[in-house]
Amino acid sequence: MIAARVISNVLQDGKSLNTALDNALLSVESTKDKAFIQALCYGVCRYFYRLSFILNELLDKPIKDSEINALALVGLYQLNYMRVKQHAAVSETVLAAKKKPWAKSLVNALLRTYLRQQGVLEQKADENVAASVSHPVWLLRQIEIDWPERSSQILEANNRQPPMVLRVNLALNSRDQYLQSLSDHELAAKTVSFCESSLILSRPVPVELLPGFEQGHVSVQDTAAQLAASLLDVQVGQRVLDVCAAPGGKTVHILESQPHLKELVAIDIDEARLSRVQENLLRSNVSAQLIVGDAAKPKDWWDGQLFDRILLDAPCSALGVIRRHPDIKILRKPDDIKALQLLQKSILAATWPLLSSGGLLLYATCSILKQENEEQIMGFLAMHADAFEVPIDATWGNAAQRGRQILTGDSEMDGFYYALIKKS
Numbered sequence: 409m410i411a412a413r414v415i416s417n418v419l420q421d422g423k424s425l426n427t428a429l430d431n432a433l434l435s436v437e438s439t440k441d442k443a444f445i446q447a448l449c450y451g452v453c454r455y456f457y458r459l460s461f462i463l464n465e466l467l468d469k470p471i472k473d474s475e476i477n478a479l480a481l482v483g484l485y486q487l488n489y490m491r492v493k494q495h496a497a498v499s500e501t502v503l504a505a506k507k508k509p510w511a512k513s514l515v516n517a518l519l520r521t522y523l524r525q526q527g528v529l530e531q532k533a534d535e536n537v538a539a540s541v542s543h544p545v546w547l548l549r550q551i552e553i554d555w556p557e558r559s560s561q562i563l564e565a566n567n568r569q570p571p572m573v574l575r576v577n578l579a580l581n582s583r584d585q586y587l588q589s590l591s592d593h594e595l596a597a598k599t600v601s602f603c604e605s606s607l608i609l610s611r612p613v614p615v616e617l618l619p620g621f622e623q624g625h626v627s628v629q630d631t632a633a634q635l636a637a638s639l640l641d642v643q644v645g646q647r648v649l650d651v652c653a654a655p656g657g658k659t660v661h662i663l664e665s666q667p668h669l670k671e672l673v674a675i676d677i678d679e680a681r682l683s684r685v686q687e688n689l690l691r692s693n694v695s696a697q698l699i700v701g702d703a704a705k706p707k708d709w710w711d712g713q714l715f716d717r718i719l720l721d722a723p724c725s726a727l728g729v730i731r732r733h734p735d736i737k738i739l740r741k742p743d744d745i746k747a748l749q750l751l752q753k754s755i756l757a758a759t760w761p762l763l764s765s766g767g768l769l770l771y772a773t774c775s776i777l778k779q780e781n782e783e784q785i786m787g788f789l790a791m792h793a794d795a796f797e798v799p800i801d802a803t804w805g806n807a808a809q810r811g812r813q814i815l816t817g818d819s820e821m822d823g824f825y826y827a828l829i830k831k832s
């Protein structure tokens with residue numbers, strides 16, 4: 409029932425899966441149970457649009473009780489996607505409804521009917537546009553519009569479990585040295601040719617098992633996000649602004665890659681998230697000036713001194729990281745995109761005057777939508793006569809009309825976008 413409650417928190421209350429799961433797991437002691445609940449919740453969110461389609465086929469009218477509705481989805485998920493015994497999955501799911509006797513017989517009947525008609529129901533789901541790829545219709549249409557030839561790859565990658573990727577702190581150890589210490593701990597990983605700090609683990613492990621994690625020898629970060637620090641090309645003595653910095657993955661990477669900056673100022677609007685930047689700085693033994701503030705209103709926090717480099721890792725739809733946060737498919741709504749585009753535009757316009765002439769601004773998002781990426785940058789360049797694109801010549805990702813786009817699954821990476829802009 410814990411998993412069903414978490415799913416209901418996402419579906420009914422609009423909570424993020426991470427938040428709902430973190431709260432729910434506080435009351436669970438066994439590590440094995442925690443892992444099982446987590447697998448159920450991620451799985452149901454990943455296949456929500458397919459499971460809901462099948463559930464609707466099995467019902468005459470929708471289940472009004474949100475937790476029981478979620479419990480039915482959890483039961484269907486187990487039967488189709490998990491290696492559990494079918495009769496055990498049915499009886500455990502029915503048992504979970506024990507406090508609501510009316511629901512026990514309903515869940516029992518639903519799951520048994522599903523097992524009897526599984527072949528027909530799955531075929532119907534395969535023939536339905538949204539159910540077949542388990543995405544909401546608006547989103548799959550938008551992906552098809554933006555990436556007509558790559559949409560199947562993106563949709564499929566969104567439903568795959570992502571690898572756990574490490575960023576080796578090259579200031580403390582070489583990647584080969586760290587690979588060796590992983591191997592000493594019986595952990596296998598492979599290198600990424602175009603990113604010197606990146607290692608892809610062959611299976612995810614809790615961070616406590618990573619050698620030197622507490623001492624800052626390594627961090628968890630997708631390869632796509634690791635590309636920011638080298639693109640920013642920070643030099644000794646420079647003043648760097650990290651806009652929208654929390655939880656600080658890129659902040660720490662910039663400081664690891666160039667320990668002799670004049671200063672790094674990291675700003676984020678969310679105080680709680682900014683405290684995670686502090687934790688990450690401490691773990692890696694580096695420091696920065698942290699400011700809680702609205703990036704679109706520099707008057708409230710800027711000291712008037714220009715920056716040589718600005719990283720603007722903009723708030724975005726996060727549609728490039730659906731494989732890590734499958735609840736995004738459920739929580740993101742079409743209207744959000746326009747609002748985010750306006751926010752990105754206002755932050756870009758507000759931070760541009762803070763860059764020195766000859767300085768570089770790196771705009772980044774973890775989105776795959778053109779509106780938030782290349783179209784945003786085309787609009788910006790058209791409005792700012794002193795802004796010039798520096799083309800990103802790379803072996804990774806895809807050249808866009810402006811900037812470079814990584815589509816989800818490209819070289820095992822999250823979907824990401826970068827554009828580098830120089831001030832004349």
Ligand SMILES: C[S@@+](CC[C@H](N)C(=O)[O-])C[C@H]1O[C@@H](n2cnc3c(N)ncnc32)[C@H](O)[C@@H]1O
Nearest residue numbers: 652653654655656657658677678702703721723
């Ligand atoms: C994509 S995340 C940044 C990830 C971060 N750069 C990293 O590498 O760990 C976007 C961040 O933008 C912040 N944010 C959203 N609106 C903002 C605003 N108006 N001003 C400053 N930060 C904002 C959010 O709180 C969130 O932490």
